[in-house]
Every structure is written in structure tokens, then in C-alpha cells.
Amino acid sequence: MSTALLLDLAHVPRVDQVGVEERAAALGKRSIKKSAKQAGIRLAISMLDLTTLEGKDSEGKVRQLCQKAMRPLPGDPSVPHVAAVCVYPNLVPAARAALAGSGVKVASVATGFPAGLVPLPVKIEDARRAVAMGADEIDMVIDRGAFLSGDYGRVFEEIVAVKDACGSAHLKVILETGELETYDNVRRASHLAMGAGADFIKTSTGKIQPAATPGVVLVMLEAIRDHYRETGRRVGMKPAGGVRTSKQALHLLVLVKETLGDAWLTPDLFRIGASTVTNDLLMQLAKESTGRYQSEDYFTKD
Amino acid sequence: MGTTVTDEKARAEAIKKIEAERPRLEFGGAVWDYAPAPESKDHVRLEKRYGLFIGGKFAPPRSKKYFSTINPATEEVLAEVAEAGAADVDAAVRSAEEAHRKYWSRLAPAERGKYVYRIARLLQEKSRELAVLETLNGGKPIKESRDVDVPLAAAHFFYHAGWADKLEYAFPRHRVSSIGVCGQIIPWNFPLLMAAWKIAPALACGNTVVLKPAETTPLTSLHLAKICEEADLPPGVVNIVPGAGETGAHLVNHPRVRKIAFTGSTEVGKLIQRATAGTGKRLTLELGGKAANIIFEDAAIDQAVEGIISGIYFNQGHVCCAGSRLLVQESIAETVLAKLADRIETLRLGDPLDKNTDVGAINSKMQLEKIREMVASGIEEGAEIHQSSCSIPARGFWFPPTFFTGVAQSHRIAREEIFGPVLAVMTFRTPDEAVEKANNIPYGLSAGVWTDKGSKIFKITAKMKAGVVWANTFNKFDPSSPFGGYKESGFGREGGVHGLRAYVALSGE
Numbered sequence: 001m002s003t004a005l006l007l008d009l010a011h012v013p014r015v016d017q018v019g020v021e022e023r024a025a026a027l028g029k030r031s032i033k034k035s036a037k038q039a040g041i042r043l044a045i046s047m048l049d050l051t052t053l054e055g056k057d058s059e060g061k062v063r064q065l066c067q068k069a070m071r072p073l074p075g076d077p078s079v080p081h082v083a084a085v086c087v088y089p090n091l092v093p094a095a096r097a098a099l100a101g102s103g104v105k106v107a108s109v110a111t112g113f114p115a116g117l118v119p120l121p122v123k124i125e126d127a128r129r130a131v132a133m134g135a136d137e138i139d140m141v142i143d144r145g146a147f148l149s150g151d152y153g154r155v156f157e158e159i160v161a162v163k164d165a166c167g168s169a170h171l172k173v174i175l176e177t178g179e180l181e182t183y184d185n186v187r188r189a190s191h192l193a194m195g196a197g198a199d200f201i202k203t204s205t206g207k208i209q210p211a212a213t214p215g216v217v218l219v220m221l222e223a224i225r226d227h228y229r230e231t232g233r234r235v236g237m238k239p240a241g242g243v244r245t246s247k248q249a250l251h252l253l254v255l256v257k258e259t260l261g262d263a264w265l266t267p268d269l270f271r272i273g274a275s276t277v278t279n280d281l282l283m284q285l286a287k288e289s290t291g292r293y294q295s296e297d298y299f300t301k302d
Numbered sequence: 303m304g305t306t307v308t309d310e311k312a313r314a315e316a317i318k319k320i321e322a323e324r325p326r327l328e329f330g331g332a333v334w335d336y337a338p339a340p341e342s343k344d345h346v347r348l349e350k351r352y353g354l355f356i357g358g359k360f361a362p363p364r365s366k367k368y369f370s371t372i373n374p375a376t377e378e379v380l381a382e383v384a385e386a387g388a389a390d391v392d393a394a395v396r397s398a399e400e401a402h403r404k405y406w407s408r409l410a411p412a413e414r415g416k417y418v419y420r421i422a423r424l425l426q427e428k429s430r431e432l433a434v435l436e437t438l439n440g441g442k443p444i445k446e447s448r449d450v451d452v453p454l455a456a457a458h459f460f461y462h463a464g465w466a467d468k469l470e471y472a473f474p475r476h477r478v479s480s481i482g483v484c485g486q487i488i489p490w491n492f493p494l495l496m497a498a499w500k501i502a503p504a505l506a507c508g509n510t511v512v513l514k515p516a517e518t519t520p521l522t523s524l525h526l527a528k529i530c531e532e533a534d535l536p537p538g539v540v541n542i543v544p545g546a547g548e549t550g551a552h553l554v555n556h557p558r559v560r561k562i563a564f565t566g567s568t569e570v571g572k573l574i575q576r577a578t579a580g581t582g583k584r585l586t587l588e589l590g591g592k593a594a595n596i597i598f599e600d601a602a603i604d605q606a607v608e609g610i611i612s613g614i615y616f617n618q619g620h621v622c623c624a625g626s627r628l629l630v631q632e633s634i635a636e637t638v639l640a641k642l643a644d645r646i647e648t649l650r651l652g653d654p655l656d657k658n659t660d661v662g663a664i665n666s667k668m669q670l671e672k673i674r675e676m677v678a679s680g681i682e683e684g685a686e687i688h689q690s691s692c693s694i695p696a697r698g699f700w701f702p703p704t705f706f707t708g709v710a711q712s713h714r715i716a717r718e719e720i721f722g723p724v725l726a727v728m729t730f731r732t733p734d735e736a737v738e739k740a741n742n743i744p745y746g747l748s749a750g751v752w753t754d755k756g757s758k759i760f761k762i763t764a765k766m767k768a769g770v771v772w773a774n775t776f777n778k779f780d781p782s783s784p785f786g787g788y789k790e791s792g793f794g795r796e797g798g799v800h801g802l803r804a805y806v807a808l809s810g811e
Contacts, residue, residue, distance in 0.1 A: 019604075228325055
């Protein structure tokens with residue numbers, strides 16, 4: 001690793017756990033009601049990366065998910081389509097075909113997801129092939145083992161190599177914050193990933209808990225803010241894992257709005273990786289317009 | 303010592319230039335904004351006219367005088383409140399004295415504790431009503447009155463209820479007895495909370511009280527009187543006599559008052575100390591402050607910026623322990639100030655009843671004028687002003703979050719208490735210089751130290767001449783933690799075991 005990078009990492013700001021959790025919790029107390037709630041829910045839907053990452057995923061399952069992605073609430077075209085569908089590489093072609101012309105992007109996990117403990121050439125090939133099969137976006141994982149053992153240079157270089165393999169596809173770098181454990185590590189890993197060229201930084205794979213906690217999200221947003229101030233480059237953010245309710249989704253939007261400002265309130269720069277939250281968002285939206293909660297049987301499980 | 307005025311100015315210029323070239327963040331746009339979320343005030347029962355609370359009941363004042371109390375956010379009159387004159391204060395003190403002699407001082411301590419406990423429970427039960435009332439009358443954001451003022455007020459009663467029958471454990475090897483009538487004068491910045499800080503320990507220690515709330519914010523004290531009634535507190539144990547300075551003077555000078563507890567300005571505190579000198583009255587004073595919030599280069603910067611914000615903009619800066627002087631290490635000054643400039647843009651100023659409001663109304667016209675005068679002096683003395691671009695409501699008293707850079711230790715804005723949302727920023731180079739600048743002030747109420755290095759926390763906090771020193775946090779209060787000042791910030795402590803000392807007579811005294 002270059003001396004410049006080492007020096008740089010030494011200057012990554014420390015994070016005070018108590019302070020950051022207090023601030024994140026305070027932003028969770030914003031009262032989002034009526035028109036703000038409706039608009040926030042629609043915005044959150046447009047930012048969803050609808051995800052299925054199971055060993056039993058099939059083309060049929062993915063096709064169904066894609067239908068939901070394009071038209072989340074059948075019968076109400078005013079509800080926007082989601083941002084992307086996120087799948088394993090083998091299912092990229094199925095998603096690509098199902099989503100053709102819809103504006104919904106295809107995202108693929110790669111680089112030996114979820115552990116990332118495969119040789120670098122395999123990671124590169126994994127990403128390259130996913131792009132070749134039609135992925136618009138690649139969600140890669142960092143090598144947490146290397147990071148935790150202090151081998152920051154290796155983590156950095158792997159990201160650079162995968163970014164290169166992605167070509168024009170967008171690269172999201174998953175830090176797997178649940179395994180990094182401390183906010184200082186999250187902050188340092190964010191800095192490292194952005195410096196190596198990440199288009200997005202992402203909290204988690206969804207396989208490890210805790211995942212996208214408000215504190216972790218805030219720390220990453222603050223890292224993005226500093227990166228923007230230093231370089232003028234806007235890096236995107238993707239919390240993933242553990243976001244199940246509309247309240248949580250709106251809390252995330254508040255965190256973005258009050259940390260990075262309006263420019264980040266777009267699917268181009270903010271995504272929410274989730275699957276189960278979709279129906280809660282739709283249910284809350286229906287409740288806001290009708291004043292009543294509907295049975296869950298009115299919302300499709302895909 | 304320190305840097306010269308010209309150094310500071312040159313530095314401020316350089317920072318400004320770098321800032322102008324940096325990428326900017328945009329806040330408060332229309333992409334997604336919060337809808338108004340006002341707390342309902344339907345459940346608050348305001349009376350048209352409030353009498354004085356003396357001898358366990360509300361009665362019209364002998365002074366025959368009433369004054370209007372307003373909502374500073376709208377300038378609307380909320381109610382008429384009786385003003386206590388000399389005869390009224392005399393009646394209140396006599397009723398308190400009688401209650402002390404005949405009943406309260408003789409009551410079994412555990413029974414006293416039950417009453418205090420009951421008040422705490424009632425405060426909790428009526429917390430929503432009290433929070434709205436506090437916000438209506440004082441202008442503070444509902445999220446603060448709801449999450450800080452009212453819960454802490456209840457916590458003070460709960461805490462002291464527990465002490466009532468354990469005082470001999472607080473003062474081992476002493477026989478503990480009560481003092482008698484306590485005259486208590488409180489400010490307008492935390493009306494209910496200050497009433498709780500005063501009344502709870504006094505009652506728990508077996509004293510009776512005559513409390514004078516501030517003239518701009520009498521309503522929650524009067525509703526606390528109603529709670530005392532509801533708690534079936536014996537008549538005369540708590541008396542509430544609203545009024546202005548003159549009423550306070552009657553109370554201070556009353557010969558049967560055994561102790562005076564005052565929270566307010568240093569100026570008035572000095573008058574009170576003069577007035578009570580040689581009278582044998584006990585005295586505690588909690589006065590002004592000009593706290594230094596010291597940010598070292600090894601601090602967790604984003605959290606330190608939050609600490610600066612809560613230090614100075616909490617309750618519109620109407621906080622005696624506000625972190626009104628920011629001392630930031632030169633090596634990180636640019637970064638911190640850029641972040642601070644961004645952060646004040648996200649503060650939401652407006653309707654104090656809105657649950658999303660961060661900065662409410664200035665408490666009174668008089669206070670607003672004082673803030674304006676101090677800010678004008680800062681500009682005139684050559685400091686550079688930075689203000690939030692937030693819009694200001696047409697009616698009511700408002701002042702946007704403000705900070706000054708290029709401030710020198712000799713500027714008025716760095717020496718005098720402003721008691722508003724105005725921060726004076728200065729830089730330092732070494733820890734010794736930070737300590738010297740922080741202590742170089744006639745006040746000594748509070749201070750803040752921000753560093754990620756544990757040993758530095760212990761080293762620096764020990765050198766602070768301040769009653770309360772926070773490390774990596776600010777404006778945190780707890781009933782078990784004593785609060786009070788050094789130097790012109792007063793003497794005596796409130797809260798904790800130390801706070802009890804002011805309300806007991808020990809054997810031999």
C-alpha cells in the first residue's frame with residue numbers, strides 16, 4: 001500500500017459511539033405525517049433495490065419479483081417503479097429479460113458474495129461475467145478478513161481491480177458493517193472504498209446481523225459528506241439488511257436529507273436494499289390515502 | 303498570550319476563501335420536506351386569570367395588580383397573572399412559616415417523601431399538558447419541553463423523594479434538621495425545571511417554600527401549584543408568588559425567610575448577595591456563564607460539531623451553561639467551521655409547537671433586543687458573522703442561529719453572556735493555550751472538552767475552573783449530579799448529595 005494511503009487513513013476522523021447513536025436516534029424522532037409521509041413513501045419505493053439472494057432462487061422467482069419491481073401496486077400506476085432488482089449472477093439474464101425497457105436496473109452481487117474469500121482473479125471474473133450477462137450494477141463485498149488484519153492495501157487494490165472489471169456498470173461496495181463491529185472501522189472502510197472508486201457504499205450483505213442500523217448509516221453518510229467536500233464527487237449510499245418497516249425507511253430518508261442534503265434524495269445516489277419493506281410501504285401508502293389499514297392479503301407476496 | 307486580532311482576521315479571510323471554492327451541500331430544498339406537525343394544544347386548560355398561590359389556595363392579590371403573559375412566538379396574550387406586592391409576599395412567607403412550624407418540619411421524613419413522590423407522579427401524568435404550556439409561554443421547541451424539561455423536572459422530584467428519609471446517610475455523624483422558609487427566585491429559560499430544582503430538595507429536607515417565577519414565564523409554576531393542591535400537600539408548604547424584580551426584592555428582604563436560592567443574572571445575584579449580607583440568611587446563587595467548548599484535533603469531529611450545536615443552540619442559547627465560546631484547535635478549524643456552517647442550515651426554526659422545530663422563539667422582546675445589541679457589537683468590533691439563511695416568522699421574537707469567526711479574547715462577544723443563539727469562535731494551538739483561554743473569564747459555570755484520547759480528558763477537565771465539565775458531550779443533566787458555578791457564576795450546588803447541603807441545618811449549625 002502506498003504511503004499516501006497510509007497517511008490518509010491515519011487522518012480519517014474518529015467516531016464517538018455515544019454521540020453518533022444519539023444523533024441518529026434524534027433524527028428518528030422527526031414527525032413525518034400526511035403529505036410528507038406520502039411523498040416520502042413514494043420516494044422510498046423509487047429507491048428500492050428489490051432483492052432476492054437465496055440458494056433456491058430460480059428464474060420463475062426472479063420473473064415474479066421483476067413484475068413487482070416494475071409495478072409495485074397493481075392497479076395504481078402512480079406508484080413509481082423501484083430502482084433495481086438485485087440477484088445472483090446466474091439470474092441476471094432472467095432479470096434482464098423481464099425488466100427490458102422498464103427503467104428498472106439489474107444489479108448483481110459478485111466477487112464471491114457473501115464472504116468474498118476467493119482469489120482476486122475469481123472476484124474479477126465474477127464481476128466481469130455478471131456485467132457481460134447484463135448487470136447494470138455490481139454489488140461487491142470487501143475482504144473483511146484482510147481489513148480486520150490491517151491489510152488495507154489489499155482491500156483497496158481489490159476494489160480498484162473490480163471497479164476496472166465493471167467497466168461502465170456502477171459499483172456498490174459492501175462493507176458488511178456487522179462484521180467490522182466498530183464505527184471507527186466502518187468510517188475507515190467507507191473512506192477506503194470511496195478512495196478506490198466505489199460509486200456506492202453499502203452497509204451489508206443481508207446475511208449478517210446487525211446490518212443497516214441508523215448509527216452505521218449515519219457514519220457512512222458522514223464519510224460520503226467528507227469525500228464530497230474533499231473531491232467534489234458524489235458517492236451514493238445503500239443501507240441493506242434489517243429495513244422492514246416504513247418507519248425505518250423514512251428514518252433513513254431523514255438521515256440522508258439532514259446529513260447530505262437534497263442532492264442525495266434520488267435513486268441515483270440513495271438506495272435501500274430490501275425485500276419485505278415493500279409491502280409495508282405500500283400498506284402505509286394505502287392507509288394514508290384511505291385512512292384505513294388493509295389486510296395483508298391485498299398486497300402481493302412475490 | 304493567544305493570537306492577535308489581525309492574525310485571527312487573516313485566518314478568517316483565508317478560511318472564507320477556501321470555503322468559497324469548496325463543493326457545497328444544499329439543504330432545505332423542495333425535493334422532500336416535512337409537513338407541519340404541530341402538537342395539539344386542545345388538552346391544555348388555560349385560565350383567563352391566575353391568582354397567587356398562598357396557603358394552599360389561589361387568591362386575588364392584595365396588590366390588586368395583574369400583568370399579561372404572552373406567547374413569544376406569536377405575541378398573543380395567554381392569560382392575566384397576579385403580581386405579588388409586599389403584602390402578598392409577607393402573607394406567603396407567613397403561611398410558609400406556619401406550615402413549617404406546625405406541620406411540615408414535624409412530619410415523619412418518610413411521609414414527606416411520599417408527598418414529593420406524589421408530585422413527581424402527577425408531573426409525569428400531566429407531562430403532555432405541561433410540555434405544551436411550557437412551549438406556549440416560553441417559546442422553546444416542543445421536542446425540548448417534551449423530552450428534556452418536563453421529564454427532568456419529574457426526575458428531580460423522584461430523586462429527592464428518595465432522600466427525604468435518608469438524610470442522615472447523606473451527612474454521616476450529623477443530626478440533620480430543616481432550615482425553615484426558603485425564598486426561591488427562578489429564571490425564564492427552564493421555568494418548570496428550575497421550579498423543580500428548587501422545590502424538590504427544599505421539601506425533601508423538610509423546608510417550606512415561597513417561589514417567585516420569572517415575569518415572562520409564570521404559567522408552568524402556577525400549574526405546578528395546582529399539582530401541589532392535587533397532591534394534597536399541606537397548605538403553605540409551597541407558595542407561588544409571580545412578579546418581577548420588585549416582588550423578588552420583597553422576598554429577599556423579608557426577615558422571616560431563612561434561605562434564598564436564586565438562579566438568574568450575575569448582576570441581580572450581586573444585588574441579592576449585598577442585600578442578604580449580615581442577615582444570617584443562607585444563600586445559594588446560580589448565575590451567568592460563558593462556557594468554553596474546547597475541540598481538540600483528535601476529537602471525533604462530526605460528533606463534536608453536534609456538541610457545538612447542542613451546546614449553543616439548545617433552547618435558543620437561553621442556557622446559563624451554554625457552550626457560548628468555541629475554542630477549536632487551529633489544525634482542524636477550517637474543517638470544523640465548514641461543517642458548522644452546513645449544520646446550522648439544517649436547523650429548523652419556527653413554530654415551537656411543531657414537533658420538527660429545532661430552534662424556537664426568543665423568550666421576550668427585551669432579550670431579543672439584548673441579543674441584537676451584542677451581535678451588533680461583535681460586527682462593530684470586527685468579528686465576522688455567519689448566520690443560518692432560515693426564514694424568520696413575521697410575528698413573535700426570533701433570532702437565527704449565528705456564529706462569529708475572527709473573534710478575539712478581548713471582544714465583548716467573547717467576554718459577556720449573550721444568552722441567545724450566538725456563538726463566538728476562537729482558535730488555539732496547544733492544550734495549555736486552550737486551558738488558559740477557557741479559564742480567562744470572570745465566569746465558571748460549565749465547560750466542554752472534546753477529544754478521543756482518554757488521558758487528555760482527565761488532564762484537561764481537571765484544569766477547568768468550571769462547576770460542570772462535560773467530556774465528549776454537552777448539556778447533559780441528571781438529578782444526581784451536582785450543578786453550580788465558580789467565580790461570578792455563583793456558589794452552592796443543586797442536585798446530588800451536594801445539592802442537599804443547601805437545604806439542611808447540621809448539628810452545630
